[in-house]
Amino acid sequence: MKKFSLFSLLLLFTLALAACGSGDSEEASGDGGDSDSDSNVYTVGVDTTYPPFEFQEDGELVGIDIDLINAIAEDQGFEIQIESMDFSGIIPAMQAGELDIGMGGMSITEERKETVDFSDPYFESGLTLVTAAGNSEISGLEDLEGKTIAVKNGTTGAKFAADNEAEYGYEIVQVNDSTAMFQEVGNGSSDVLIEDYPVIAYAIEKSSLDLQIVGDKLNGDNYGISVLKGQNDELLQKINDGLASLKESGKYDEILSKYLGE
CATH class of the missing domain: 3.40.190.10 (Periplasmic binding protein-like II)
Structure with missing residues (x-):
């Protein structure tokens, strides 16, 4: 009987500790929940x-x-x-x-x-063709056969170029940013680039790029x-x-x- 009572007391003590531990765990979890403000x-x-x-x-x-x-x-x-x-x-x-x-x-x-x-x-917005300033050979897509066209990876300009490559017969050069794309055409490595109209218009005006916009917008988006x-x-x-x-x-x-x- 004494053994049973001692066992019972130990069991109750263990359960009490577990309950305390569970409460601490919930409190810690509650503190962590405050990070929900993030x-x-x-x-x-x-x-x-x-x-x-x-x-x-x-x-x-x-x-x-x-x-x-x-x-x-x-x-x-x-x-x-x-x-x-x-x-x-x-x-x-x-x-x-x-x-x-x-x-x-x-x-x-x-x-x-x-x-x-x-x-x-x-x-x-809308896409437009851009050449080096003074270039009079290109005024639209129909003038791009055998030419190289620079585009920026992941853009609608790159997709437009890929979708129309077979029809107009140009070669695509892909770069990672606008600066590299502008340089491609500015230094003569590529003949033309495709860029969103407001972006290239701003860049030409503010940065004095030796580039020019040619033709009408290729699309609207x-x-x-x-x-x-x-x-x-x-x-x-x-x-x-x-x-x-x-x-x-x-x-x-x-x-x-x-x-x-x-």
Whole structure:
């Protein structure tokens, strides 16, 4: 009987310790849960060689996209961290869980919609051909047979070039950033490049590039802000609500005018 009582006491003591341990575990888990406040900080991937949308000026990251996402974050009450990378790496980084938001003058395309969800459009753009200044041989796609065309990896310009290569008979040269693409044509290594109209118009005016825009726009497209498909509906709603708020308040037009003078 005494043995049974002693055993019972030991059992009760063990259960009491376990209960205390369980309480401590729950408390620790609760403390860790406080880190959920970090979910209000979103990482944004951008290509910082893409003026006027993202670029470095006096050591500071500026541009339409930078001002826009900061204004949206302020309007919607969340914080952001900017990550710089090649444009072609933005969507893969989102797929790898390294980014929450992708920007960089990203055109809304059906192909990209298979991987990401886009915000409402925030800028109407279009592709254009660019040659070295003074080049009078090229005025459109029909003049590109036997020529070389420089494109930036992962862009709609690169896709357009690939889709039309067989029809117009040019050779494609792929590079990783806008600067390298401009140099390809500026130094005569390639005959022509494809770039979004607002980007190249800004670059030629502000950087005194020895380049010229030729012909009409090759297409029309819209830029959107992207999140990983089907996984960030709440964040996407915040972005759309922020965009709408900025347009209503006039802040959106203010940001565009700052860089485009429109």
